Amino acid sequence: MDYSGILDGILGQVQKPARYVGGEVNIVRKPWDAGLLRFGIAFPDVYEVGMSHLGLQIIYGLLNEREDTLCERFFAPWTDMEGAMRRAGLPLLSLESAAPAGAFDILGFTLQYELGATNLINMLDLAGLPVFAAERGEGAPLVCVGGPCAVNPEPLAEIADFFYIGEGEVSLGRVIETYRETKGRPKRDVLRELAEIDGIYVPRFYDARYKENGEIERFAPNEPGVPEKIKRVYAEDLNAAYFPERPVVPIVEAVHDRVSLELFRGCIRGCRFCQAGYIYRPARERGAGLLLEQARAQLANTGHEEVSLLSLSTSDYTEFERLSASLLEFCAPRQVSLSLPSLRVDSFYMELLERLQATRKSSVTFAPEAGSQKLRDAINKGITESDILNGAKMAIESGVTRLKLYFMAGLPTETDEDLEEIAELARKLLSASPVRGISIGISAACFVPKPHTPFQWEAQASPAEFIRKHSLVKAKIRDRRVKYSYHDGKTAEVEGALARGDRRAGRAIVAAWRRGARFDGWNDMFNYEIWRAAFEENGLDIGFYAARERRAEEILPWAHIETGVSAAFLSRERERAYNRLLTPNCREKCAGCGIDNCVVKKAAFSGGQPGHPVLTRRRV
Amino acid sequence: MNKYLFKYEKTGNARFIGHLDLLRAFGRAVSRAGLPIAYSEGFNPHRLVSFALPLPVGMSGLGEIAALRMAEPVEPRECAGALNACLPEGLRVLAGREMPREEKEPAALVRFADFRADFADFSVLESVERAVGAVLAANSLLLERESKKGVLSFEARQDIYDIYAKGSSVFARVSQGSAVNLRFDALIARVCRDAGAEPDKIKCARLALYKEADGGAEEIF
Numbered sequence: 001m002d003y004s005g006i007l008d009g010i011l012g013q014v015q016k017p018a019r020y021v022g023g024e025v026n027i028v029r030k031p032w033d034a035g036l037l038r039f040g041i042a043f044p045d046v047y048e049v050g051m052s053h054l055g056l057q058i059i060y061g062l063l064n065e066r067e068d069t070l071c072e073r074f075f076a077p078w079t080d081m082e083g084a085m086r087r088a089g090l091p092l093l094s095l096e097s098a099a100p101a102g103a104f105d106i107l108g109f110t111l112q113y114e115l116g117a118t119n120l121i122n123m124l125d126l127a128g129l130p131v132f133a134a135e136r137g138e139g140a141p142l143v144c145v146g147g148p149c150a151v152n153p154e155p156l157a158e159i160a161d162f163f164y165i166g167e168g169e170v171s172l173g174r175v176i177e178t179y180r181e182t183k184g185r186p187k188r189d190v191l192r193e194l195a196e197i198d199g200i201y202v203p204r205f206y207d208a209r210y211k212e213n214g215e216i217e218r219f220a221p222n223e224p225g226v227p228e229k230i231k232r233v234y235a236e237d238l239n240a241a242y243f244p245e246r247p248v249v250p251i252v253e254a255v256h257d258r259v260s261l262e263l264f265r266g267c268i269r270g271c272r273f274c275q276a277g278y279i280y281r282p283a284r285e286r287g288a289g290l291l292l293e294q295a296r297a298q299l300a301n302t303g304h305e306e307v308s309l310l311s312l313s314t315s316d317y318t319e320f321e322r323l324s325a326s327l328l329e330f331c332a333p334r335q336v337s338l339s340l341p342s343l344r345v346d347s348f349y350m351e352l353l354e355r356l357q358a359t360r361k362s363s364v365t366f367a368p369e370a371g372s373q374k375l376r377d378a379i380n381k382g383i384t385e386s387d388i389l390n391g392a393k394m395a396i397e398s399g400v401t402r403l404k405l406y407f408m409a410g411l412p413t414e415t416d417e418d419l420e421e422i423a424e425l426a427r428k429l430l431s432a433s434p435v436r437g438i439s440i441g442i443s444a445a446c447f448v449p450k451p452h453t454p455f456q457w458e459a460q461a462s463p464a465e466f467i468r469k470h471s472l473v474k475a476k477i478r479d480r481r482v483k484y485s486y487h488d489g490k491t492a493e494v495e496g497a498l499a500r501g502d503r504r505a506g507r508a509i510v511a512a513w514r515r516g517a518r519f520d521g522w523n524d525m526f527n528y529e530i531w532r533a534a535f536e537e538n539g540l541d542i543g544f545y546a547a548r549e550r551r552a553e554e555i556l557p558w559a560h561i562e563t564g565v566s567a568a569f570l571s572r573e574r575e576r577a578y579n580r581l582l583t584p585n586c587r588e589k590c591a592g593c594g595i596d597n598c599v600v601k602k603a604a605f606s607g608g609q610p611g612h613p614v615l616t617r618r619r620v
Numbered sequence: 621m622n623k624y625l626f627k628y629e630k631t632g633n634a635r636f637i638g639h640l641d642l643l644r645a646f647g648r649a650v651s652r653a654g655l656p657i658a659y660s661e662g663f664n665p666h667r668l669v670s671f672a673l674p675l676p677v678g679m680s681g682l683g684e685i686a687a688l689r690m691a692e693p694v695e696p697r698e699c700a701g702a703l704n705a706c707l708p709e710g711l712r713v714l715a716g717r718e719m720p721r722e723e724k725e726p727a728a729l730v731r732f733a734d735f736r737a738d739f740a741d742f743s744v745l746e747s748v749e750r751a752v753g754a755v756l757a758a759n760s761l762l763l764e765r766e767s768k769k770g771v772l773s774f775e776a777r778q779d780i781y782d783i784y785a786k787g788s789s790v791f792a793r794v795s796q797g798s799a800v801n802l803r804f805d806a807l808i809a810r811v812c813r814d815a816g817a818e819p820d821k822i823k824c825a826r827l828a829l830y831k832e833a834d835g836g837a838e839e840i841f
Contacts, residue, residue: 011636012678012820018641021633023709025645025652249648251708252641303648303706305666335659335667 003090004098010084018252019047020081022073022095025249026301028060029096030070037176039063040094040104040141042074044111044119045521050075051248052256054310055110055147059168061244069176072096073248074107076119077126079518079525085126092126101127102141105179108164110147114498115491115520117156118513120145124159131510133161133204138187142179150201151232151279152451152558155501155509157203161191165561166199166233167265169241175200195226199233202226206560208503214544216502216555232279232563236599238265238286245297249304258306258339259298261291263323267312268586268600270593272380272577273369273411275450276312278570279563282598283586288319292326299336307331308339315344316585324352344391363402363441364395370411371421377580378413380573385425389432396433403429403440409469409486410447410461412577419469423476430481440482444470446492448546450499451558452565454573459549460496463489490528494520496546497535502557505545507538566594622658622690623719625726626700627841630681631825634710639674645708646686653702658689672726672829672840673733673796676805680825685726685841687719715841726840729831732781733796735804737811737824739788744817749785751814755807756783763806776802781837783807793837796829 011017030036041059043050050056056073063071072094077085085091091100101107101123109120121131124143130136133143145156146164153163164171174197182190188204195202205223208216221228235241243262250257266283267276295307307327311317324340331338340352368388370376376383392403407422426440446466449458461469466489474484497505511534512520519525535542550556552571559567569592576583583591586600630637637645647667650657659665668689675681688699696716703713739748755761761777779795779802790811794802804824812819830837 009820016638017636017677018633018638021636023633025648025706025708249645249708251637251645253644257644299651301652303651305647335665 001100002098003093003100006088006090007093007098010081010088010090013084014081015078016047016252019075020077020093020095021251022098024095024251025303026246027096027248028064028071030064032070032097032099036070037068037106037180038099038104039069039071039176040074040101040107041071042101042107042109042120042123044076044109044116044123045519046078047075047252048250048254051250051252051254053110053112054260054262055168057244057247058242059108059110059172060248061246062169062172062242063176065242066173066176068180070096072099072104074101074123076123076519082122082126082518091128092123102129104141105183106144106175107141108144108146109160111145111149111156112147113521114149114155114495115526116149117498117509118517118520120156121159121510121513122518125513131513132158134158136161142187142190144175148275148279149499151275151561151563152499152501153201153203153561154208154503154557155498155505157206157503158506159510160203161187162194163201163203163230164199165201165230167235167241169235170233171197171199174198192223192226195223198231201230201561203503208557210502210504215551216557219555219557219560229560229562232561234265234280234284234564236284236597238262238284239290243294245294246301247298249302256308257304258308259295259302259304260308260310261295262286263291263309263311263314263317265311268316269313269382270380270573270583270585270591271369271382272378272454272573273408273447273450274312275453278452278565278593280312281563281565281593282595282600283316284599285318288323288326291323292330295327295330299334305335306337306339308341311342314340314342316587328352362400363404364392364400365404365406366391367406368425369406369408370414370418371407371423371425372418374580375411375414375418375421377582378577379411380577380583382582382585385428388425389428392429393432393434396435396438401438403438405429405440405442407442407444408447409444409473410466410492412447412449412455412458412574413580416472419473420476422473423482426477426482427479430479438481442473442477442482442484444473444484444486446487446489448492448496448499451556452561452563452570454570454577456500456556456570457550457552457554457574460493460546461489462543462547463493465489466492488523488526491520491523491526493542493546494526494528494531497542498545500550500557501545504538504540508535508540511535511537564593564595569593621719621721622693624688624690624694624696624699624716625719625841626686626688626696626703626713626716628681628684628686628711628713630675630684630711632710634708635678635680637708637710638677639671642711643669643671645711649703649706649708649711650688652706653699655688655694655699655702656691658691670725670727673730673798673801675826676803676824678824679805680823682825683714683828683839683841684826685829687726717841726829727798729840730797730829731795731799731832732793732830732837733804734827734830735792735794735824736827737790737792737804737808737822739790739817740821740823741817742788744815745785745788747815748790748811748817751811752783752785752790754814755780755811761810763803763810765803765806776807780807793830 142161145160209218211217264285266280449455470486672685700713700716763776781793783792
């Protein structure tokens with residue numbers, strides 16, 4: 001059926017209708033009826049957010065390069081469009097062919113944030129599909145979930161048919177081939193074959209049994225031969241990995257509307273709160289020469305005005321000076337600006353700032369994460385107060401008038417004194433400033449313990465505790481030059497419950513969606529009451545998932561997912577946090593995290609210099 | 621001066637691209653085409669691409685005008701071809717010409733535009749024709765538009781220079797530009813109301829942009 005007429009009829013009623021029509025530069029359209037495997041890549045947020053995501057462009061390009069596959073995009077319609085679609089009876093449509101999602105072979109969602117789960121469910125419903133995998137029939141597409149949230153797949157285990165754990169470049173090809181080979185056979189058989197592929201987790205082949213106290217008693221396969229543990233897959237050599245040289249150019253301004261160069265994956269730092277620092281190990285670099293080539297090709301093929309470097313800690317890139325110099329040389333005469341997030345503030349950085357003609361930075365952002373040295377050591381942040389003070393001084397001397405500082409409240413081992421030191425640090429920065437007229441913006445997030453990190457067993461502060469903590473800091477700030485803002489502990493509670501939830505928590509997500517939860521990651525859309533009711537309705541306690549400290553012996557819901565980092569290492573790191581011991585970065589000294597054939601260990605990286613403040617340009 | 625005018629159309633799905641997104645899309649096409657576009661001065665240089673007049677989102681444009689300033693002389697016909705290889709679907713350059721030094725910016729010139737509204741429901745055509753005739757015959761016509769303060773009504777008759785029905789379409793020439801800009805969709809909504817037609821099913825297009833010349837209208841491109 002051709003839905004374009006109905007679509008056309010409702011686009012006049014919605015905001016930003018171009019989100020829903022496609023037709024962008026560099027899209028790929030393949031014949032619908034040529035026997036190709038139809039893969040829908042679905043991003044559970046609006047177009048502008050999804051189109052900012054490099055991973056989506058990689059998978060889109062990678063799959064469309066295959067002659068046996070067509071890959072088309074789906075995004076979550078904003079609430080006005082959802083209403084119009086439901087009124088008109090219009091299903092979720094792809095942007096390339098305006099084809100209904102239900103007509104695809106595989107729908108692959110990338111879940112970047114736990115609170116995107118209700119949008120994912122909503123997209124399945126808009127596709128006309130039952131949200132629970134067990135209720136979807138033989139003809140329905142297979143629903144796959146990947147992305148960082150898949151490292152704890154359990155909350156969505158009854159919704160997805162299979163999970164892809166790790167980086168798309170590695171096993172997607174085999175998923176496609178296996179699907180093609182088994183097509184026409186019962187869905188169960190197809191999934192059984194998929195379960196043989198590295199990184200693929202098929203939850204229906206595993207059962208969980210629970211104790212009276214709610215903990216997991218036993219988690220094991222119910223199907224002979226499927227792996228007991230599912231190993232995350234990662235691309236060993238980023239220089240050989242697929243990279244999209246013709247990314248789709250967003251037609252509605254995306255949040256990050258620019259050429260992205262992925263300097264490396266993973267991070268050598270090992271900050272104990274940071275999930276990305278563990279689940280993307282080992283740190284793998286892409287060569288500077290290749291990055292330059294990719295920048296040239298992407299700029300030529302997109303017409304973008306900006307190049308941005310993508311990594312968890314840009315300054316740790318081995319050839320950073322060479323790369324930034326060559327990029328500047330290439331970009332400046334072409335009126336292309338260069339943005340450098342996640343940099344340490346040091347003299348080289350200041351020099352670079354001056355050379356970036358387009359950059360008149362009036363503000364610089366630091367992420368000390370914790371107010372006191374003691375707590376910064378506990379989280380292995382590895383920067384000192386003098387690093388921050390010196391970095392700020394350099395920035396101010398170069399003309400910066402506003403400092404932004406990011407902190408987290410609710411970190412393990414945190415005391416009220418640690419929190420008060422946030423205010424103290426701001427005071428020191430102001431009094432150490434060589435010039436007047438400096439203002440400071442402090443933003444405090446709520447710490448949410450994440451799976452596969454040293455803090456995965458920790459208790460999370462309750463919303464009430466977060467209010468107390470934030471009030472404590474706020475009361476200590478008396479200087480009018482300092483502005484304090486903080487995140488909401490209620491959103492953090494739900495995020496925490498989903499991040500560390502088990503299979504049963506999925507029922508609460510579906511219930512929240514039924515009660516109208518959408519776009520929960522958007523501040524003005526989040527509705528706490530809905531979530532409380534959704535958990536209660538299913539006899540579940542949010543606190544059991546978010547607030548509770550896990551016993552060391554407990555079977556964690558994600559224990560069958562192996563990232564390659566050993567539980568023993570995480571436990572050791574937790575112990576070191578309690579003793580406020582720093583763990584050196586991976587290049588300085590291997591900490592023995594358990595990664596097999598670690599490239600950082602093998603290659604003699606030329607060492608970065610630890611102990612500089614990290615400068616981030618935080619994303620919106 | 622190296623300034624060039626391009627006449628282009630914005631149809632199909634490109635109708636839904638908003639003004640700022642269109643500016644970005646056009647600019648990026650210019651870069652992909654490798655044209656020697658000139659940039660503004662200052663801290664945030666941007667490409668010197670401008671449009672004669674924004675087009676309401678959802679409406680087709682069949683004779684829209686873009687002005688491009690180049691860093692060096694170019695052959696406008698070749699540019700048009702290069703741009704067409706690089707523009708998103710629904711945007712197509714129809715012609716290009718050099719802009720004489722003395723010619724004013726198109727944005728400053730626009731005074732009138734021709735529009736067309738296509739009715740898919742043939743059963744209302746007769747009453748539409750009557751409603752159109754009534755508009756033409758009236759001395760005063762109050763139209764409504766939504767604003768932040770609610771629905772405002774305004775006198776529009778003096779800004780309608782011509783309006784007639786032909787086949788299943790209504791054609792009109794109305795005031796357009798930075799000084800007076802009559803919303804054609806408001807006019808058509810009124811015609812629909814009078815004729816008992818459903819405005820949601822009507823497709824509108826802006827056909828051509830005019831400047832004032834010798835007391836009359838003359839196409840800018």
